[in-house]
Amino acid sequence: MNTPIRTALALALIGASALAQAQSGAVLSERNVSLALANQIASATVAACSASGYAVTATVVDRAGNVRAVQRADNAGPHTLEASRLKAYTSASARNTTLAMMEASQKNPAAANLKDIPGYLLLGGGVPVRAGNDVIGAVGVGGAPGGHLDEQCAMAALEQVKAALQ
Structure with a gap:
């Protein structure tokens, strides 16, 4: 094989390899919460708050903020449905606790x-x-007498399911 043909073949192989690498980065694989896990978290959250005497609603969203599971305790106020959804959405979106975000917004003018x-x-x-x-x-x-208590219930629930989060 002469040199120009070898060069052309080599360039074609390099180009095909580069194109394959570029295309492989075009599709992402993302981890997400399953329905079964979302139901476990919601149930454990309501149970944790109920054990402390708080009637709450727990909403679990996926990584994009879409609702996956909702559980509302007996006697939880009607406002707790939307409050829990918005807190979950905010936390998923910012990838932070809403309590930390609230405190940052109060202390930091930029936030x-x-x-x-x-x-x-x-x-x-x-x-x-x-x-x-x-x-x-x-x-x-939503529904405990203070956001810090709502957060404690969520943290207790996540502790219960931590084996599934490995």
């Missing part, structure tokens, strides 16, 4: 406008669901 993002609710009770380093969803809780 004060977080409250103006449509769909954000900066009250304690939204907690990211992490599998390793990946945020795969979030749980939002």
Whole structure:
């Protein structure tokens, strides 16, 4: 084979390899919370709050903020449905607890406008669901007498399911 043909073949192989590598990065694989796990988290959250005497609603969203599971305790107020959803959405979106975000917005003028993002609710009770380093969803809780208590219920539930998050 002469040199120009070898060169052309080599360049074609290099080009095909580069194209294959570029295309392989075009499709992402993402970890996400399953329906079964979302139901476990919601149930464990409501149970944790009920054990402390709080009637709450727990909403679990996937990594994109879409609702996967909702459980509302007997006697939980009607406002708790939307509050828990918004807290879960905010936490999943920011990949942070809503309590930490609320505190940051109160102390840091640069973060004060977080409250103006449509769909954000900066009250304690939204907690990211992490599998390793990946945020795969979030749980939002509404109805305890304080966002810090809502967050405690969510954290207790996540502790119960931590084996499934490895």
